Amino acid sequence: MENEDFDGTVYDCLKIENQLCFPLYAASKEVIKRYRPFLEKLELTYTQYLAMMVFWEQKSISVKELGAKLYLDSGTLTPVLKHLEQKEYITRSRSREDERVLIAEITEKGEALRDKAVEVPTQMACCIRLEPEEAAALYKLLYKLLGSIEQ
Amino acid sequence: MENEDFDGTVYDCLKIENQLCFPLYAASKEVIKRYRPFLEKLELTYTQYLAMMVFWEQKSISVKELGAKLYLDSGTLTPVLKHLEQKEYITRSRSREDERVLIAEITEKGEALRDKAVEVPTQMACCIRLEPEEAAALYKLLYKLLGSIEQ
């Protein structure tokens, strides 16, 4: 009855098509790629755009807090924030209460960028052709997955 | 009736919590991070592991074909394949019919790695605590999303 030529070997679990991680990885990359032409007009990379979304909600934040929100560490955020500072979208300075803490704060120019950025989600929605219920279901499942892997 | 202090401004679409792309990006990264301890035992990075999964299904493949399967270009694959060659999991050589084409082929050592790798999906399943139906729904939605963004 057992026949290795049919599907059903011990190696089936190693097939790309049987992985959940692969479409997750690929879809994430492909979606981010689609952002590029829209974000270029704002002089932002995708990671910088994520950071700016935080600054538009909250004028200033520490690297640690920002890292907790974006699932990124200082090794990634330090250069990202330096780039945003170069573009004058934020300023970086040490906290007076605790010199270990770096506080990044949005500038006028950064605030002004928001009015251009507000077009991006609409433009992106055209690229991602999912029904609203499907998008909602996907959103929910992704956050459930994210929650389930926090150690 | 309109009041900018309540939710419902034009800027709501720019909130992280209203993005589908963010949990996609974050979940992808967090899942890949969880692979690391398991893949270290195989001396593989996540991208190298994806490539090896292809080689375990198909002994040899061109860079172009591999790129189409993994959504990666030669700029990414060239160094990845060079690393796999250094570890002696694959060989790289030009096609005789068409010298432009590079053919990567799995070695005995690469084949042997499969028996160790077969443990990885089971070990990972413990980290990702989704119900089978949820995982299936997520899988389906991710492939639908992926299909919907191919230009």
Place this chain on the structure above:
DNA sequence: TATAATTAAATTGTACACAATTTGTTTTGC
């Protein structure tokens, strides 16, 4: 209260990821 432990960023080193360009080969069109 001096020192040890802890903490927050920055730094270092490795490995992608991708746009854009280059190099070498093959195919097309005239």
Place this chain on the structure above:
DNA sequence: GCAAAACAAATTGTGTACAATTTAATTATA
């Protein structure tokens, strides 16, 4: 049959992403 177009990898340059280590500041404790 040969120049032009197309093609496949490789290369170059920029920007993450993250583990591990370092540096500097703060807190805890003996």
